Amino acid sequence: MLTGKEETILQLIKVASENDPNRPEFPPDCPKFPATPTFRIDVPGFKNVYLKDESKNPTGTHKDRMAWEIVVTYRDFLLAKKRGQARGSLPQFSIISSGSAAFAIGSMLNRYGLPPLKVLVDVRVEPSIVGALKNLGCEIYEADLSKKPFSGAEILGLTNNPSGIDITSSDSLDPTTRFYDWMSYEIINNSPDFVFVPFGSGHLYENILNINKKEVAENRPHDPRFIGNVSTLRNCNFIGATTNNPQSKADKLYSPHLPFVHFGEQWLNNYKYAGFCGSLSNVYIVQERFLDMAMDIAKSERIVCEYSGIAGFALMLQMKDGLPKDKKYLIVNTGKTRILSMQAH
Numbered sequence: 001m002l003t004g005k006e007e008t009i010l011q012l013i014k015v016a017s018e019n020d021p022n023r024p025e026f027p028p029d030c031p032k033f034p035a036t037p038t039f040r041i042d043v044p045g046f047k048n049v050y051l052k053d054e055s056k057n058p059t060g061t062h063k064d065r066m067a068w069e070i071v072v073t074y075r076d077f078l079l080a081k082k083r084g085q086a087r088g089s090l091p092q093f094s095i096i097s098s099g100s101a102a103f104a105i106g107s108m109l110n111r112y113g114l115p116p117l118k119v120l121v122d123v124r125v126e127p128s129i130v131g132a133l134k135n136l137g138c139e140i141y142e143a144d145l146s147k148k149p150f151s152g153a154e155i156l157g158l159t160n161n162p163s164g165i166d167i168t169s170s171d172s173l174d175p176t177t178r179f180y181d182w183m184s185y186e187i188i189n190n191s192p193d194f195v196f197v198p199f200g201s202g203h204l205y206e207n208i209l210n211i212n213k214k215e216v217a218e219n220r221p222h223d224p225r226f227i228g229n230v231s232t233l234r235n236c237n238f239i240g241a242t243t244n245n246p247q248s249k250a251d252k253l254y255s256p257h258l259p260f261v262h263f264g265e266q267w268l269n270n271y272k273y274a275g276f277c278g279s280l281s282n283v284y285i286v287q288e289r290f291l292d293m294a295m296d297i298a299k300s301e302r303i304v305c306e307y308s309g310i311a312g313f314a315l316m317l318q319m320k321d322g323l324p325k326d327k328k329y330l331i332v333n334t335g336k337t338r339i340l341s342m343q344a345h
Contacts, residue, residue, distance in 0.1 A: 001081075001082070001084075002078060002081055002082050005113065006078055006081070006090070007082075008113075009074075009078065009112055009113055009114065010075065010078040010079070010082070012112055012113075013071055013072070013074070013075040013078075013112060014028070015072055015075065016031055019181075019223055019224055019225055020224060020225075021033045021224055021225045024182065025068070025072075025182075026064075026065060026068050026182060027057065027058055027064065027068070028068060028071075029058070033182065033186070033225070034186040034189075035056075035057070035065075035182065035183070035186065036052065036053055036054050036055075036056045036057060036183075036186070037052075037053050037056060038050050038051065038052045038053070038186070038190060038330070039051060039053070041297075041301050041303075041331075042301070043297070043316075043329075045320065045325055046323075046325050046329060047325060047326055048326070048327065048328045048329065049329045049331065050190060050192070050328070050329065050330050050331070051301075051303065051313075051330075051331045051332075051333055052186065052187055052190075052330060052331065052332045052333065053303065053304075053333050053335070054183075054309070054332070054333055054334050054335040055303070055304035055305060055309070055333060055335035055336055056335075057104075057335060058104075058107070058108075059103055059104045059107050059337055059338055060304070060335045060336050060337050060338035061100050061104060061309065061334055061335035061336065061337055062180065062183060062204060062332075062334045062335060063100050063101045063103075063104035063105070063334075063337075064104045064108070065179060065180055065182065065183055066101065066104065066105070066175075066179040066180070066203070067101075067104040067105040067107065067108035067109075068108060069173070069178055069179050070093060070105050070108065070109070070167065070173075071108050071109070071112055071114065073173060074090060074109075074112070074114050077090055077091070078090070089115075090114065090115050091115070091163060091164045091165050092115045092116065092117070092118055092161055092164040092165075093105070093115075093117055093118065093164060093165050093166070093167050094117075094118040094119075094120065094155050094156055094159040094161045094164055094165070094166045094167065094168070095117065095118070095119055095120070095155075095166070095167040095168050096119075096120045096121075096145065096150070096155060096168045097119050097120070097121065098121070098122070098125065098129075098251065098252050099121075099125070099129045099132075099133070099252075099337065100252060100337045101201075102117060102119040102121075102133055102138060103132065103133060103136065103337050104337070105117050105167075106119075106133060106136035106137065106138040107136055109137075110136050110137055116136075116137045116138055116139055117136075117138045117139070118138070118139045118141065118159035118160070118161050118164065119133055119138050119139065119140050119141065119159070120141050120142075120143055120145075120150075120155055120158055120159050121133075121140060121141070121142055121143075121145075122142070122143070122144065122145040122146070123142045123143065123144050123145075125142070139159070139160075141158055141159045141160070143158055145255075145256070146246075146256045151169065152166040152168065152169030152170060155168055155169065175203045175207075176203055176206040176207055176210055177207065177210050177211070179203055179204075179207060180203065180204050180207035180208070181207065181211060182225070183204075183207070183208075184207050184208045184210075184211035184212070185211060185223070185225040185226060187208055187330060187332065188208070188211060188212050188215065188226070188228045188233055188236075189225075189226065189227050189228045190228070190328075190330050191228045191229040191232045191233060191236075191328070192232075192236060192328045192329060192330035193232065193235070193236060193237065193278075193324075193327035193328045193329070194236065194237045194239060194278075194280075194316075194323070194327060194328070194329045194330070195208065195236060195237070195238045195239065195312075195329075195330045195332065196239045196241060196312030196313060196315055196316045196329065196330070196331045196332065197238070197239070197240055197241070197312045197332040197334075198240070198241050198242075198250070198252075198253055198308055198309060198310075198311040198312050198332065198334050199240030199241055199242040199253065199283045199311075200242070200252050200253045200255070200308065201255075202240075204332075204334070205238065205240045205283065208238060209238055209268075209271060209276070209277060209281070212233055212236065212238070212276060212277060213271060213274075213276040213277075215228065215230065215233065216230050216233050216234045216275070216276055217276070234275050234276065234277075235277075235278045236277060236278050236281075237277065237278035237279070237280040237281050238277050238278070238281045239280065239281065239282065239283075239284065239312070239315060239316075239319075240282070240283035240284065240312075241253070241283075241284060241286045241311040241312045241314060241315035242254075242283055242284070242285060242286065242311070243285060243286060243311070244285055245288070248288060248291075248307075249288060249291050249292075249307035250286065250291055250307040250308040250311045250314075251307075251308060252306075252308035253308050253311055268281060268282060284315055284318075284319075286311050286314045286315045286318060287314075287318055290314040290315065290317045290318040291307045291310075291311065291314045293314065293317050294310045294311070294313040294314035294316075294317055295307060295310060295314075297313070297317075298310050298313065298333070303333060304335065304336055305333050305334075305335060305336050306335075306336040308334070309333050309334040309335050309336055310331075310333055312331050312332050312333075313331045313333070316329065316331060
């Protein structure tokens with residue numbers, strides 16, 4: 001049985017459909033598909049460059065999509081409890097975050113009156129970020145995240161959440177097929193020859209490749225959201241941009257440890273050999289000077305972003321001389337957290 005408060009929360013969480021493009025589920029206030037715009041931008045030397053703009057999401061980044069899926073997970077918990085399949089209070093979620101993901105999830109949980117998020121941040125995180133998260137009701141815990149990779153059990157222990165669920169590590173939430181599935185369809189439906197995307201946690205990059213694999217595989221029924229060109233997408237190069245520089249301007253892409261990422265040379269080679277993506281698909285290190293160049297162009301195009309969010313464009317500029325100029329390019333701008341950025345400055 002649900003409490004009165006839980007019943008109210010359940011009624012508030014509206015999920016129109018899981019995959020009907022005519023009945024999308026995101027964003028919650030005004031669901032639409034595509035949820036964010038894709039538009040042409042002017043890049044010297046190239047004829048056909050488009051930008052997917054995730055800055056239009058509720059808190060300004062693609063992490064809002066993951067936040068919504070966490071709310072949907074709570075809806076599933078409430079439905080199970082209503083059926084008598086679960087008892088007790090709702091579990092709390094824990095996450096390692098540098099700010100954007102925690103802010104998006106915390107905002108969404110706060111909106112629906114769900115249990116507060118437990119956030120493990122690095123000891124060097126800016127106090128303004130901690131303050132902004134606390135204002136949302138998040139519970140903050142600190143650790144030196146550079147020392148070692150933490151297991152899911154350790155993250156739960158460090159956030160005083162022994163009976164909770166760690167978002168950072170849990171495959172039970174299907175992070176590489178569910179967190180960004182609608183977004184992935186919005187990307188591949190453009191049928192680009194190249195996709196440039198920031199690579200931080202790796203979930204977004206993996207999501208896009210997994211959805212692409214699903215749609216270009218032989219003898220598989222298409223998801224109703226899919227309208228892309230299979231032949232083009234089988235040869236599409238999915239390029240991830242990351243950094244190995246702890247002092248990088250693209251600070252949200254740097255992590256000394258990524259223990260929960262499925263991406264690896266063997267994983268990606270399997271996709272290439274099977275014809276699920278182009279031969280140039282890989283994750284590359286972006287150089288700092290190209291981050292500045294990308295930011296300058298983004299500002300001239302009035303694109304709202306931060307260095308981490310526009311890193312895919314920076315990598316495209318870095319690879320410019322070796323790229324064919326007549327192909328179709330899609331750059332993913334993962335955006336910039338609005339309220340968090342105001343708190344930080």
